[in-house]
Every structure is written in structure tokens, then in C-alpha cells.
Amino acid sequence: MSAQPLFELWVYLAATPLAGLTLTLVAYAVAWKCYQRTGMHPIANPVLVSVALIVAVLWASGTRYQTYFDGAQFVHFLLGPAVVGLAVPLAREWESVRKLALPIAGALVVGSTVALASTIVLAHALGATPATLLSLTPKSVTAPIAMGIAQKIGGVPALAAVFAVTTGVIGAALGKYVLDACGVRDWRARGFALGLAAHGIGTARAFQVNADAGTYASLAFALHGFIAAVLFPLGYALLVRSA
Amino acid sequence: MSDVLSGFTWLLVFQCAGEALVRLAGMPIPGPVAGMALLFAALLLRGKAPGALAAAAGGLGQHLSLLFVPAGVGVMMYVGQVAAEWLPILVALVVSTVLAIAATALTFAWLVRRQRDAHAQDAP
Numbered sequence: 191m192s193a194q195p196l197f198e199l200w201v202y203l204a205a206t207p208l209a210g211l212t213l214t215l216v217a218y219a220v221a222w223k224c225y226q227r228t229g230m231h232p233i234a235n236p237v238l239v240s241v242a243l244i245v246a247v248l249w250a251s252g253t254r255y256q257t258y259f260d261g262a263q264f265v266h267f268l269l270g271p272a273v274v275g276l277a278v279p280l281a282r283e284w285e286s287v288r289k290l291a292l293p294i295a296g297a298l299v300v301g302s303t304v305a306l307a308s309t310i311v312l313a314h315a316l317g318a319t320p321a322t323l324l325s326l327t328p329k330s331v332t333a334p335i336a337m338g339i340a341q342k343i344g345g346v347p348a349l350a351a352v353f354a355v356t357t358g359v360i361g362a363a364l365g366k367y368v369l370d371a372c373g374v375r376d377w378r379a380r381g382f383a384l385g386l387a388a389h390g391i392g393t394a395r396a397f398q399v400n401a402d403a404g405t406y407a408s409l410a411f412a413l414h415g416f417i418a419a420v421l422f423p424l425g426y427a428l429l430v431r432s433a
Numbered sequence: 434m435s436d437v438l439s440g441f442t443w444l445l446v447f448q449c450a451g452e453a454l455v456r457l458a459g460m461p462i463p464g465p466v467a468g469m470a471l472l473f474a475a476l477l478l479r480g481k482a483p484g485a486l487a488a489a490a491g492g493l494g495q496h497l498s499l500l501f502v503p504a505g506v507g508v509m510m511y512v513g514q515v516a517a518e519w520l521p522i523l524v525a526l527v528v529s530t531v532l533a534i535a536a537t538a539l540t541f542a543w544l545v546r547r548q549r550d551a552h553a554q555d556a557p
Contacts, residue, residue: 214499215499218498218502259506259507262506265500266500266504270468271441271444271445272490273465274448275469275472275486275494277476277490278490278494279494280473284477290545292548293540293544296541297544301533301540305529305532308525308533309525312524312529316525318521329526329530330529332463338463349511352507352511352515355504355507357530358501364527376541376545378545379537380538383533383534387530390497390501393497394501395498397494415462
């Protein structure tokens with residue numbers, strides 16, 4: 191068979207949502223196999239591996255992101271109901287969660303402050319431009335909230351989403367090593383830290399490792415999203431006014 | 434209606450309610466996060482999640498990673514924009530994430546220990 195009909199077939203398929211959707215699921219199936227083969231090694235994070243595979247295919251075939259997303263949006267859409275569903279394990283474990291109100295509140299305040307302050311100090315010290323710095327600040331909260339915050343404080347929403355997703359992958363990949371080095375063995379503390387620093391992607395990793403870790407990760411992910419959405423724009427307005 | 438389908442329907446209903454609440458109240462949070470809070474409140478009032486809802490939520494939660502992939506691929510569009518400032522961005526993302534994980538976990542574990550020790554002292 192000559193190359194011409196094959197090329198035409200590819201052009202036809204690539205223009206339908208079917209290609210983007212299939213590519214997403216096939217890449218994820220491969221990534222999931224790798225993840226299981228390595229005994230759920232954190233560096234073989236399925237989000238990281240899937241994204242790398244898909245980006246390679248899109249680049250090699252010269253396909254635009256928008257064309258890909260026309261198909262992948264069906265998977266993306268399920269993120270909404272999945273986040274709503276995180277209420278189920280949380281409600282199931284509520285009796286034990288509420289007894290830990292103090293550790294939860296304390297870790298939330300300390301973790302959120304450290305994430306925010308260290309980002310600003312490091313990015314500023316290394317010469318990031320103001321637009322980049324402002325887009326970096328909400329990196330530890332889930333992408334849709336990070337975009338909203340960036341918009342309110344003068345960052346770039348699309349960059350904020352990129353930084354948030356990257357942070358999630360970094361947290362899910364490095365979390366185990368950081369937590370082991372800190373000597374924290376309590377699954378609740380480990381999960382809470384992953385959800386706070388690495389939002390939904392960290393929560394996904396936590397659920398893969400341990401059910402308790404997953405529950406506390408989703409709690410941290412939701413609480414951090416709530417307080418950041420309210421406090422970041424407020425704090426920024428106060429800073430600007432006082433400057 | 435099958436179990437999983439009715440569970441999925443409930444998730445969408447709560448997501449819609451969350452979206453409506455956010456719009457009407459002008460809240461700065463995404464609809465699904467508000468929907469999660471509403472569902473959580475409803476489950477606490479009801480006492481227990483219906484089996485269908487637990488099945489649908491569990492099914493989606495099991496492959497939560499998959500759902501982040503399409504947005505993750507979006508990173509490729511910004512490689513050029515990010516390249517000029519890759520050093521501050523990379524250092525800020527990695528170091529700050531490591532620090533945040535360590536600080537959160539250590540604070541949580543320390544406060545749990547303190548609380549337990551306080552309880553132990555209260556006991557006769």
C-alpha cells in the first residue's frame with residue numbers, strides 16, 4: 191500500500207474527536223501498565239507518562255492541541271463529577287476526621303503558608319517576571335481554582351493552570367521520598383500533605399497507595415482550594431493597597 | 434436505571450447544584466468543588482451514601498489520574514512561553530512543593546501526637 195491513502199486516513203481520523211479520545215485512553219492504558227509493572231513507583235506516575243506519550247504523538251504527527259482536546263474533552267469533563275464524588279469517602283470517614291480537627295486546621299495553615307511564601311521568595315530571588323510570579327503563587331491549588339485566582343491578582347490564567355498541573359505531578363512523584371525522609375509514617379498525615387501541596391493529582395496518587403491517605407488527601411485538596419480561593423485575592427488586594 | 438448510572442446522575446445533579454450556587458452567590462470557587470461540599474452536607478444529613486452513589490464515585494475515583502491527562506497535555510502549548518524563565522519556574526515548583534509536603538506532614542503528625550499525649554494524660 192502506498193503512503194498516500196494512509197496519510198489521508200490519518201488526516202481524516204485526526205480531525206474527529208475519536209482520535210483524541212482513543213489516544214488518551216490508549217496512552218493511559220500503557221502508562222497504567224508501566225505504573226503497575228514498577229510496583230506503583232512514584233516516578234512512573236500515570237499522569238506524567240500518559241502526557242509524555244501523547245505529547246510525543248501530537249508533535250510527531252503535527253497535530254494541534256485544540257484538535258486533540260476536541261476528543262479528550264470527554265475525559266476532561268468527567269473531572270467535574272469525580273471531584274463531586276470525593277465527598278463520599280470523606281462523609282464515610284467523617285467520625286474519625288472530625289476528631290482530628292486541630293491537626294487538620296494546623297497543617298492546613300502551616301502548609302498553605304509554606305507553599306505560598308516559598309514560591310514567592312524563590313521565584314522572586316531567581317528573577318521571575320511579575321506576571322510569572324503571580325501565576326506561580328496559586329500552584330498548589332487545583333487548576334480551575336488556580337486559574338480564577340491568577341485572573342483576580344493579575345497573573346496569566348493559562349500559565350497558572352500549567353503550573354498547577356506540573357506541581358501536581360511533581361508532588362505525586364516526589365512525595366513518597368520527602369515523607370520518608372521526614373519520617374512521617376501516619377497515612378493520614380502523608381495523604382493530607384499530598385492533597386494540600388499537589389491537589390487532585392496528589393490525591394489520585396494517595397488513593398492508589400492507601401485508602402486513608404486518599405480520604406485525607408481529598409480533604410486537604412478541598413480545604414486548600416476553598417481557603418486559597420477566598421484568601422489569596424483578599425491578601426493581594428491588601429498588599430496592593432498598603433504598597 | 435442501573436446502579437452506576439443512577440449514581441452518576443446524582444453526581445451530575447450535585448455538580449449542577451454546585452455550579453448554580455457558585456453563579457448565584459458569586460463565589461470564587463469552581464462549581465464541582467461547591468458540588469462536593471453540597472454532596473458532603475447531604476451525606477452527613479442522610480447518614481450513609483447509597484450504594485449506587487458510592488459505586489459511581491468509587492469508579493471515577495479509581496482512575497482519577499486519567500482525568501487530569503487532557504489538561505496535562507495542555508502544558509505542551511506553553512513550553513515556549515515558559516522556556517525563557519525555566520530556572521525560576523522549575524526551582525520554585527520543585528523546592529516549594531517539597532517544602533510544602535514536608536511542613537504539612539510534620540505539622541499534622543506533630544499535632545496528632547500532641548493530641549494523643551494530652552488524652553493519655555487525661556485518662557486515669
